[in-house]
Amino acid sequence: MPDSSPISLADARKSRSASEPTLTQIDLRRLWDDITQGCEGCGDPLVRGLLATGIRNHAGFANGLAALIGRKLGDRSVADDALAELVTEVFDADPEIVAAAAADLVAIRERDPATANYATPFLFFKGYHAVQSHRVAHWLWHNDRRYLALHLQSRASELFAVDIHPAARLGRRILFDHGTGIVIGETSVLEDDVSLLQGVTLGGTGKNVGDRHPKVRRGVLIGAGAKVLGNIELGEGAKVGAGSIVLESVPPYTTVVGNPARPVGTRHSSLPAFTMDQMLPPIDYMI
Incomplete structure (x- = not known):
């Protein structure tokens, strides 16, 4: 996988004012382009399906992240596609969740020497997956869907060995290194x-x-x-x-x-x- 580093934390900070700490839509497009480019050099035939399902089949960062959370946390109780649709609804209702998820990814790339590009933590880092699952569960908790929030907490704990109560409050640019x-x-x-x-x-x-x-x-x-x-x-x-x-x-x-x-x-x-x-x-x- 080739290195992909056009976006830095400094770039993200320059793109927002102190009163509006969000990544702009153009930043999200750039980030998704970087994620996509990060997996272009992989020729392993056994990984092509993974890269397609995780990245190439999706039009942008929010879509790709919603599908990832659905695929990771879906089970017999809440199917993958139904959960991905729910996450998309949450993202539409509160775009700040997507901005925070993007900021987290940029922070991991800045701080963790194990990240050669953005595609690696996006696809494989369970600490990142646990934080983003929590962000969705937190929104559900505060929007009268507490049992569903607790279900996501339980599934994330089972899969990632990371247990975050849905009511806990997390800021931006959070790194759970390893996570376990x-x-x-x-x-x-x-x-x-x-x-x-x-x-x-x-x-x-x-x-x-x-x-x-x-x-x-x-x-x-x-x-x-x-x-x-x-x-x-x-x-x-x-x-x-x-x-x-x-x-x-x-x-x-x-x-x-x-x-x-x-x-x-x-x-x-x-x-x-x-x-x-x-x-x-x-x-x-x-x-």
Whole structure:
């Protein structure tokens, strides 16, 4: 597959004002062209049908994504084509969902060195698929179709090993790297530009009711296997080391690690979710 990189996160940002954080329709067309071009060099006869079904048979990004979600989550309860039609209706009702999905894909291409082009995460990255399935389930949850939203949550959990409650709020440019084992509770909030690795839990601390899950601010990076529990806040630009157990709020631009997590360093700026830098400052600690 040839490299395909005409669109960058910087391009996407230039195309929108601060008051209107959306990708324009021309951006979506360019992105779909890049996705299509990303699979043109593949001559494997066993993959041609996959590429046709996943990409070439569709006129644009929204159509292709709706078909992908339908194909992935469809089962005997809700058939593939019926689910794809439902997702298309959701996209038509709220085009911002499509814009967010496109922004997520661009962010993955920017941050993940395993992505040679846009076609790869679009077709194969279950972290991306889980986030987009959640965006549809979230819309259903808030439009009086809660059982259907919970069905999509259940199917996504079964297929992707990623469990996101439909009521949880996710911003844009979200990266779930690998995805396996991520759990996000009902009242969790992830702001824009957040990156999570496998095995992360944003959970409660017991049987508390109401607002009981973490609030993750912009640019946070949470390392593999970390558990963030309770109605606490990870401040903008915070970094959580792999395997940490976080039970208290973390100030902005602060790195925490350990069990229980404790601060081990601060920065004046920079958002670790962009760099995916999981290195820690020199410390002396025991997990």
